[in-house]
Amino acid sequence: VGERKYVYARIEAGYKKNKSRGELLQEIAESNIPYSVELKLKNGNMYAYFAIEEEYPEIKITKEKGVIAIDLNAYPDNISWAETDEKGNLISYGSIPMPELASGNKDKREYFRWQYAHEIVKIAKEKGKAIVIEELEIKEKGKRGDFSGRKSRRIRHSFSYKSLLSKIKTLAKREGIEVIEVNPSYTSIMGMLKYAPQYMITKDIAAAYVIARRGLGLQEKIPDNYIKFLNALTVDELEELKEHVKKTVRNKQLKKKHLKEINKAIEILQSLESKPGRVLEPLDGTSFSAYDFWRVLKVAVVTPLSPEKVPRDFSTLKGLLIQGKWRGP
Structure with a gap:
């Protein structure tokens, strides 16, 4: 509070859905793992938010054999994915319907976001390939083409959209799978013009293919x-x-x-x-x-x-x- 004076308060762990947080706080205190605490004032009460950094295993599945990339342009209807080899050639593709994310309460949608994230990570693990997603930390709008499209605005402003990408990233890291984030600008346009007609695939799968190739460091030349x-x-x-x-x-x-x-x-x-x-x-x-x-x-x-x-x-x-x-x- 200033002049080297402090306010001390006892933390009330409280309950959420009949589960005590006290045991979790005890584990944090005894774990010797660094943690941070953020205090927030809400409705006249002070809340303490504890955060610890999760330790992930060593990355064993990399882009050495190719990648699996996803496009969420049709979110929340479905996820489109595309698989490539290490040279960027299209190997396989598909889409995963997500009907549960279009309705239902908050907790239900959160549960199914985790389930769909598991499905994507399972595909990558079975095929032994890294995952490429759209960049989560989007810059403020700058030059045209620099994160200025509809897709990047959606990531900035849609918690649900960003939440699904974040879950995929977290689960992949837990499985030792490399996660590559790329600039999503113009992936939909390039996909629909270049690869949708070439491979007779949907524009969303074509966009996922562009994302995959971008994750491998490849650029799209105009035919x-x-x-x-x-x-x-x-x-x-x-x-x-x-x-x-x-x-x-x-x-x-x-x-x-x-x-x-x-x-x-x-x-x-x-x-x-x-x-x-x-x-x-x-x-x-x-x-x-x-x-x-x-x-x-x-x-x-x-x-x-x-x-x-x-x-x-x-x-x-x-x-x-x-x-x-x-x-x-």
Whole structure:
């Protein structure tokens, strides 16, 4: 309280669900394990929160043989996962439905988050591969592409979403499994454009595959036929797309979102129109990054396919991706 004067108080361990905390406090006191105490004032009462650092076994399962990555873009409906070898090749994939997380009381949802975390860790343990998840400690929003997407905002603001990732991380460490955290920016866009049509998989599994490859230190290059498409794309075509959206999209918020994305794409193209082979070296002499060209690509090919909602089937992009063939809206 100041001037080297202290207030001493006896801790009332109390009960929670008929369980005494007294024994736990005794174990902490006698364990010789470092712990921290945080005092919080709540409703006129002072509460003490004890925290000890858990000791994990040595990591034995690493990314040496590949990884298992998860994507929670469809949370709380399901978890999508993808398995790769050490070179980043897709080996297997799947999804785990999570109907219990959509409803029920807090304790029930917490119980099932642990159960689904166990399922993911079990897959990684059986396959002997490290786990890649989206980064838990997200920076504040900075430059476009630097943790600025919908997925990173969800991690910042959704306790439930972050809680599931944290449980997967904790359980994996208890099993000696390496956990790799990656920047989640643009994984959904890259997945839906590059791998969903290539492997005929869902956009969420494709996003998990991008996360897996990112965990292995691999970067996603824009495919050659997409580069050719972007180099041929004109501002006039995007202006036509804008008019198409204005006429066909009835949802005002969705229409506003589409128009904002199209205007940004137009801005990028206008800044580069005088540059030959403008997408081949996207960072040369511009303020735009490779991420911006993925955004332009999404606007130009995904929006015309389904302006009212994100399509489930991206097989129509296979012709452009593999053969360079494309049709307009």
